[in-house]
Amino acid sequence: MMYYSRLRMASVIGVCLIGLALCLPNFIRQPSPALPWRQIHLGLDLRGGSYLLLQVDMASVTADRLRGLQDETRQTLLKAGLGYRNLATGPHAVTFTPRTPDETQPDLKALRAMPMNAPGEFQVEQGEGGQIAITLSPDAARQRAYDAVTQSIEIVRRRIDATGAIDPEITRQGEDRIIVELPGISDPERVKNLLGTTAKMTFHLVADSAIGSSVPPAGVEMLPMSDGQGTLPVFSHVDVDGADLTNASASIDQDGGEWAVNFTFDSTGAQEFGDVTRANVGKRFAIVLDNKVIEAPVIRGAITGGNGQITGGFSAQQATDMALLLRAGALPAPLNVIEQRSIGPSLGADSIRAGGYSLAAGFVLVIAFMALFYGRFGWYANIALLANLVLMTAILSLFEATLTLPGMAGMLLTLGMAVDANILINERIREEVARGRSALQAMQTGFERATATIVDSNATALLAHVMLFVFGTGPVRGFALTITIGIVTTLFTTLLLSRMLMVRWYARTRPSTLPV
């Protein structure tokens, strides 16, 4: 307890020096790109910016797959020359009734041979009343959902990168959520609009014969116009898919002087586009985005180069955003913003100032208290406190952690609590001195007895804050993280550093009485 080997002292001092070095990146510029340079990031609440929590619409992911499955079922049955009645799609299954009960077994056989996207993706079974149900397995649905989120993250990243946002953070949360953090963007309206658009573009022929009819014939859908002016009947069949686009850009149309979006197809798309336009000269061709008709121009002649143009009465911003969306690709499912938090830059600056002043004032008060009430050993505790601050900063830098406003509060409270260990040791030494023990004995017993108490009391605090970190979100996690790190550094600085200072002082001066 009262002896520090040279090696031990060197390691304690070494750790402090390494800590000091690790703090540097937060205060000076990187001198050479070869040096590892990790620093603390400021949270959105301190630097300003936006936080968006997005939820992937899972119901629509399943619905999409079921719609596909219904098509496949119809084609499979037709090909096998089997009939069906009441073909329908429910929330989890496609159902139909065989033409006659005799056809049940051939139906099951044909459907079970349908290709699956994953082994065991769906089950084909005979249900009540002779009905046949093709049910998606929950596992496959989950896998599909996982893939949909992964794919959505990629598309979201592409879209956000295209807006020129700096350091966006896009992370998966839970099963069906995506967190988007945008430092420096305090008005996320444009980003929200970009992410709120699925951007699924398709080209359909217009069913001119159905214009004016209230109930569209089979294979024709009534789609609303994107400007909200009425509806247009189009054939459900997708002639060309926007997924085959390779590029899109916004420019001013040379004829009309309007903003337009130009797009280029890949070879498959160009081929299809050429074929359709050649075969349908004089007819109207609808450009549909997210189930809304943007425009439906008349095909004047075959378009074979794979290039096209959309002029939908756009503003410059609308044209730019639409080109961006087409370039980035369509989302596999709609995204909903379910939580938004945005902080303006001036509030962030105010918070840094208020937090900084409070931190400094609290630090000074604690130092003054320790010096006044504990004298020399109090000053040793203060040196340990400074080292504690340095080590906390060092570890936060090493983790490249994000410092939030509650995180700053956590640092401050850690400093207040950190001296508790020193107070415990000092009070214990005082008691032992009062009992008439020698200086050496008093210090030795003080350290010994206090250590168990210090470990016990810090362990309980650690438990509470680890829980907070596990269950907390956003800034609160920052708070829990700083306190957790703070408890670890506190144990180091009090149990090793300040004790070393006290022991070294004793070894140097061999006092007969202690300054307690």
Add this chain to the structure above:
Amino acid sequence: MMFDRPLLRFVPRGTKINFMRGRFIGLATSAVLSIASLILFFHPGLTLGLDFRGGIVVEARTQGPADFNVIRAALAAEHVSAAGVQSFGGPDDVLIRLDTPPESEPDHEARTQAMVDSVRHAIATLPGAQVLRADAVGASVSKELFRNGMLALGISLLMILAYIWFRFEWEFAVSAVVTLVLDLTKAIGFLVVTHFEFDLVMVAAILTILGYSTNDKVVVYDRVRENLRKYRTMPLAELIDLSINETLSRTLGTSCTVFLAALPLALFGGASLSGFAWVMLFGIVVGTSSSIFIAAPLLLLMGEKRLRRDARPPTRS
């Protein structure tokens, strides 16, 4: 050297205060405060913050003192009706609250988001005004945040119970957790009375004061345990009193440093942190006094027979 010896002393050496004599007064005071807090909890109840209530809060700074009528008119022009427009902080700062559409409506999330944008547009029409902060929390998210917050609180309490049980005898663990629950109810009463909003940051504050309070109890209990071994025949009441007196200087010293550290935050920490810091300050006072006046008497009541079988009953001297 001038800084060698301490200049001041917190508690005179060797105090012999008979805390256990006042144990019934302590317990009764605590019971009254906790019951009052529980009543306040049910009526009028906590002011839930945005995290747990859901909704929209926009903070804006206007050029010159805010004119609520102008702001309301600007909002009306954007077809949003605010549930509340109030000042906060300085005279230039306004806080606009909106209720979100009910969760039962199909596109409530999208409409919530559209409302935030409308408020921004309305503020943009006021000359020189800027949005400081805009938060929108949907109903599903707020429920989830609330559940997670309560889960963190509950699990922390259980883990503290388990840890103290593991390190001490069960009497210690039970008295500590009962005391913590009493501390918790008082903190909730404090929140109701002060109208500080109960949100995730407040859950963090409450967890911190629970951690701090436990820390304090562990120190006293540690000493009780040590003295139980040291003084084999001392009656429990006397022994607990001795332990409290021996640790009194430390208890008050640590409370003081944590209090001093949190005080600037309460005074200058700004709107978002001062509530947190005030709850901390309150918790420090409650946690420190409950170690002495609640946790120790509870230990005496529960441990009288078990921890010291052969001792005389505590005398009321």
